[in-house]
């Protein structure tokens with residue numbers, strides 16, 4: 262089963278994708294994570310992408326298609342994929358159909374995490390993570406139990422994304438509205454879209470997504486509107 266997790270920055274796509282990886286053995290393909298890895302590794306793609314990402318703009322569709330194509334080729338047959346933060350433009354959505362079709366894969370669902378945009382700036386601009394294991398924290402909502410020490414691995418090193426400042430978050434939200442939200446009607450026309458309340462508790466969001474994935478009768482309960 263291949264699915265898209267769609268929603269503005271801070272909607273919880275990464276958190277929910279990680280749960281699906283842990284509980285269902287799916288593979289998470291996050292273009293944001295791939296680009297950040299390329300930046301850290303200093304590859305040509307990473308060097309070109311860094312300033313674009315820091316400004317909250319979108320990296321070119323061609324670069325993204327290349328990353329996704331390579332990642333899909335590396336996946337073992339039979340593994341379901343969660344596309345996280347991709348596609349983000351109409352050309353990317355069209356290209357995803359092609360990338361899947363040539364590999365004999367099909368898109369099964371688009372899960373839109375619905376969120377209150379005003380809460381997102383607070384959610385994102387306070388977030389940070391363990392530099393060692395990646396566990397996520399937040400200045401107001403989830404501090405480590407022992408100040409300065411990761412609850413999971415005990416590391417004392419933490420990091421913040423350079424594009425998680427309030428101004429850049431506002432710009433990323435505008436980019437989402439202008440360039441990413443327009444991909445939804447195409448998926449609605451194919452009856453692929455399921456809407457989930459992304460403002461609910463993390464476990465409840467996970468349960469709603471689970472109902473969508475587990476069957477048509479369950480997906481009605483999960484809030485599918487069309």
Ligand code: AMP
Pocket residue numbers: 270292293294296313314315317318319320321325345346347348349353424433
């Ligand atoms: P994310 O981690 O998904 O919030 O992505 C962080 C940044 O990486 C975005 O603000 C973009 O600059 C870039 N990025 C990630 N995914 C894409 C994509 N599918 N298309 C274009 N740019 C992307």
